[in-house]
Amino acid sequence: MKHITLALCLFAAPLAAQAPFWENEWPNTDFSNTSVAFTEILSGGPGRDGIPALDDPAYEPAADAALVATEPVMVVELNGQARAFPIRYLMWHEIANTEVGGVPVAVTFCPLCNAGLVFDRRLDGQVLDFGVTGKLRFSGLVMYDRQTESWW
Template sequence: MKSLYSILFSLWGVAALADPSFWKHEWPNTDFSVSSVENWVEIMSGGPGRDGIPALVDPEFEPVAAKSGLGAREAVIALEMQGEARAYPLRYLMWHEIVNDEVGGVPVAVTFCPLCNSAVSFDRRVGGQVLTLGVTGKLRASDMVMYDRESESWWQQATGVGIVGEMTGVELASLPSWMESWESFAARNPEGLVMKTPTFRRHYGKNPYVGYDSAARPFLYSGENPPHGIHPLMRVVRVGARAWPMSRLEEAGELREAGVVISWMGGKASALDSTTLAAGRDVGQVRVRDPSGADIVHDVMFAFAYHAFWPEGRWMLGE
């Protein structure tokens, strides 16, 4: 059986027809006459069709103390708000990419795009309406294109901005969340909650993208490489339109620049390295706060994706 890695690699350069009329049979309720996409060639099939990667809605949780089966260094996405602390293990998001949840009365979407290593959480409320997000199966600059089930508009995961349909130009409000090790989350939040194993039949805990973050180039990406000789699959910490290379953060331990405090520590396994998530090499974890200690919205993504969506962004190289 082919790995998802090899299947995606075989799709390199084989895009779906770059014509919205081709997609209307699958998306009859999407208004393709409204879009910010300048060239439809930018959007291509990632392999699975609409909902072929099934987003989760209203997942179940269990106490941190009751959870078993997670490796200490396994990555989770931590969301702490309204007095609640929840962990969303990447072993589940690897196969579902979006979790529609409600935390402290706030409808949220916790998202993860494996091909960009991008993990961003959003408030699902737009103009008084609560959206439910799903996976289109399409990619743009190798980043997941999401959709909302209410208007069937398409959204860019890395930016949270609507790109096709009536929601074009609308930006979802991002929420402070971060990737850290299960051990780190559990130690800080012994009374917290962690997502239960979904009921789908998936190889949870396995990595379908073995060796991806040490590959020579990204999958299904034909854009420019990052400047300054930065490897396209180097992890960077993005805060707004600025990006800090993870290698610089690892060396410094902590940086105070541009009004933010970024702290690095080891102990988190890469989810895109070894056959199992728990065995991935240590790629470190960061917290991004303002000078008062409050968490700040950020993302830890691959350098090529940052350059694709923030081509005029500022690289924080310490020069």
């Protein structure tokens, strides 16, 4: 029976150790405040910013863009301004920190989920910049803000 008990303890240890392990990798992240079970978070392969987010990407007029009519894009329209984000770029960067119509936004795309979301980057009077953690939750992108290193 001692061998079975030891084996069960060794099996359970990696699940319980995930938060302390991440504290070594993410020393400025407050892991005490969470709404997600740590067992739902897995490594996606690359480490922090191994997939580099785009910061303030350059834009060109739609008439000058090298896009074919059938190319998939995410479109964001705010305050009368529209921007198109080709999926082929978002697949490599996953996050674009930018501004559309005077609103700071994060345009995100998760290639594993084939899903894109846009977030307002303002929180409590501060504009946050987002990066890729290299972690996944249910195969979905887990991003972090560079100011507090909180995971989103």
